[in-house]
Amino acid sequence: MAKAMTIPDYHPYQQAHLNKPQLQFSDIAPLIEHYQVQPWLTVTELGRSVKQQPIYQLQLGQGDKRILAWSQMHGDESTATAALFDLLNYLQAPEQAAWREQLFAEITLYIIPMLNPDGAAKHSRVNAQGIDINRDALALQSPEGQLLMAAAKQIKPHFAFNLHDQNRFHAAGPYPNPATISLLAPAYNAEREINASRRAAMQLIAHVQPWLEQQIPQHIGRYADDWSARSFGDTFAAMGISTVLVESGAYRGDDNRQMARWLNFQLYVAWLAAIASDSYQQADVALYNAIPFNRSGGMKDVLLQGLTVSIGDTTATVDLAINLALTGDRRARIDELGDLSLFSAFHQFSVQGLAFKAGQAYPLNTALSLDTEAHLALLQQGYTHFSGDKALLQASSRLPVLLNPLRPTQGSPQLWQGATFLLVNTQGKVVQAVLNGQLISVPSGVIHNPLGT
Template sequence: MKWWWVLGFYLGMQPALHAMDEATFDAFKQQGLDQLVLRFSDIAPLLHQHQQNPLFEFTELGHSVLGTPIYQIKLGRGDTRVLAWTQMHGDEPTATAAIFDLLKFIADDAQGMWRESWMEHLTLYIIPMVNPDGAEIYSRVNAQGIDINRDALALQSPEGRILMDAAKRIEPHYAFNLHDQNRFLAAGNSGNPATISLLAPAFNEARDINDSRRRAMQLIAYVRPMIEQEIPGHLGRYDDTFSVRSFGDTFSSFGISTVLVEAGGHRNDDHRQVARRLNFLMYLKWLNAIASGSYRQADLAEHDAIPFNQRSMKDVLIENVRLTLNEQPALLDLAFDLNWEVSRSARIDDIGDLSVFGAYHRFDAAGLDFQPGRAYRVTEPLELTLPHYLDLLRGGYTHFVGDKELLRNRTALPVLLNPGRQLPTEALRRHQSPTFLLRNDDAVQYAVINGQVIELVQGRVLYRYGS
């Protein structure tokens, strides 16, 4: 008996649905989608594969500006209609991966017990990757430069028109608007990233609560206990200021119970696989609960207890750095912004008392002094070995200048060559490269190279990009 059958049986028997742990999820999730960037070419083979499955009814709804097809996948045969769409912002792919996990889960459910528990009550319409042109170049907007989620009224983008036409044709009772959010959002003042944020968008400026909006709030209330059990303190809520141009708010004004789901950051999870798993688990719970109506028992207090998002996360926080400011001794915290995977860049983002911020990576520099680094000029071929590099760092060099063909980095440590940003001198400033040294009275102890902290005794990086 295959494990997923056991799981499917279990889910079918357990409408309350207990959460699936990470190892179980990893074993069965759709392979090949654990990426920062998801393009149409990543999902095209999966679309093709699922298109062969009689459970899934495919319709080509139209094309993006640059001619990529946008599909609708229809499942189930019930009277209650649910519409979900992903990646209308091209650089927000997490829910696309989670939707393919759901499709795989349904396709693999050989006995069909779980899916049959809701398919006779529900018809689910999924539009994956509404903005394939943006996805192709990791851009929020479409190929016309339009933010599709601000085009719900004007409908000047073909992608926005496809989504609106779908909603008008389907007349869904429920809508799930699936996005990714900024990694700097924290769940309230927890100091934790908001790995999942939810919102039942307002349908008017007064932010009234009518029956359809209340249902959306109850759907949120219904999944909160599961999320808090899985990732305690990492669930946030969006501000419900009415956004007249957005699809979620517009659909809400049509009387569709609409839930906005935002996948966010998590520590040691740059590719948002935690948010992906939670998305998947929410989809399972919502399908069951909408089919059975059980979510209507959910207490709105569960919704109201979710803290609002706060923009209070930093990528890296270096605390208690000693330095001299205006000839006076000073103690400062430094925050860095890392955009390593996208632009291979890092910068100093904030300076001062940063004790109120949460961080993905935190390093206490108590007892250490800031020392600006020097440039090492490369004029002849240089094979950089670990002992040699550590000697240079301890000797006060933090970066190299010269012909990049001459330098061979034979270490696993980051090397900064011909930096594009200004480096800190005696003065630290925002937007400089986070590249400098930390020393005690005896010697340089740590080198900070393009935002990464290297401990100089063993020569190891304290945290890595992508970790």
């Protein structure tokens, strides 16, 4: 992994304007335009999406070892798209000219960034037909899937990089962390056998494992290699292409997955160098097998541990998990209750000794000017949200102001109720509040997990 570790500084190569939760075609269109006129690579329009958005392929180098990389076949998974443009920046930098020449004598790299622009436009996994392109490798009913298969058949790549994002709830094996990068050399048959081409993919992963472990210890996962015939990775593996699946994941305090983006960039540089020099062939497959399996659902957004919940004569001590719904309606909900000691969280708080109390709605009958101080005073009186006419509320509070919320908690906490309630001490005094999933100390007003962190 010598090459990646000698990169002095990533920032000069980081493509501007791509630090966003979701990239659309308009984000990459000017970059495509830029590369269309560069002499050192070839940009071709492979075809069009269902909604007639162009899908491009960039071809770099003239070596015999052919690599096909594509990103965002799931429209809402754009981390790798950004990383691919970082890689292009790196490759076009004058200080890399010598290395590039050396590299391009050995490899030809084909990049298809954003295979699913229609899904990207709608922040959707599927294409405009509602088809999951990555389950269309056999049926080939989506134009995007057809384009990818045609490209593979024409190029006959030796290696494929299948670049995705995974949801933030995958834990890195037994560790209390999200899997920031997950990797897989997909199976080519139901028996999950290892042939030469699959071994090469495993070795590519083994080659970078020690470096990854150094950069993000206990944040790396591996997918189970169950054979998925309809998926492109497995189908390409069955075509004899050494295929590596990269799933970019979450990292604490990194909503836009810039950590995973940086790691992707480093992995691409390392893999290109290793393929050009064949150095990955020295890697021990045991390092691949040492990567722990992902624990799907192992992470929660927010975990309150040791909450006292009373219903009638019953009193229980439970953990309470909250799903923050970072996209969509952005309404935080109670996700799970009970013994959640198996789970880890992005935000974890002990609320030992505190009891759940449902909040009341403060009725807006007359105009209310709500600053933070007034808001905190209402929380202390047991009001967590407001009901009535929005026009009557003049809010300048820096705490979340919830007006007519859907399904506020009532009585006791229940699954999928809104995560807005109070925590009281043994004297019944409000000491903390949860407002739309954010834990707030009362009366200090400290927000312990402000959204956007």
